[in-house]
Amino acid sequence: MGMRLGLGFALAVAVTSSASADIYAFTDAAGIAHYSNVPVDHRYVLLIKEPDPEPPAGGIGPSATLTQRVAAFEPLIEHAAKQASVQPALLRAVIAIESAFNPRAVSRAGAQGLMQLHPKTARRYGVEHPFDPAENIRGGARYLSDLLKRYNNNLELALAAYNAGEESVDRYGRRIPPFRETQAYVPAVLKLYRELMSRTARAPA
Secondary structure: OOEOOOHHHHHHHHHOOOOOOOEEEEEOOOOOEEEEOOOOOOOOEEEEOOOOOOOOEOOEOOOOOHHHHHHHHHHHHHHHHHHHOOOHHHHHHHHHHHHOOOOOOEOOOOOEOOOOEOHHHHHHOOOOOOOOHHHHHHHHHHHHHHHHHHOOOOHHHHHHHHHHOHHHHHHOOOOOOOOHHHHHHHHHHHHHHHHHHHHHHHOOO
């Protein structure tokens, strides 16, 4: 049912739940992000799609919980983040919102894999096998790193460009484009990223 949910929900989506339903979101005029598995309001846009049954990839089958997927790809995330000089928590947040850690995910627009790389972006970063988790995460991490440099470490703009493309961000005066999906996507990733960073800071050394 539709409801207003906060950081606890976003974190649950990322690291504790099984992907048992599509997740929709929108941000209202007051800047409050709303999430639901039933898009009763026309403003909701799809953020996380329940994975379709797929052959196992990298030992992770369609019945694996999201927690199992997070754990399986953790070494790849840490390595790619270090190589691209981005925070591992940012990669985790983007992957959680983009694909719910489903390495075989394909969007309606043709984006593929864990970080939902469009074919043009995949080619740009030398990703020949977009459903290979290591290649996909490496390409997505490098793309995020380049976007952060392009927008002077403005994370909101980098995420908006990741979702809608640099051309759209630049066309609207280097601001978040007025697309419902992008305006829901950016705060959703940011909330999850900040929660993950907060938990990392609180973790014992």
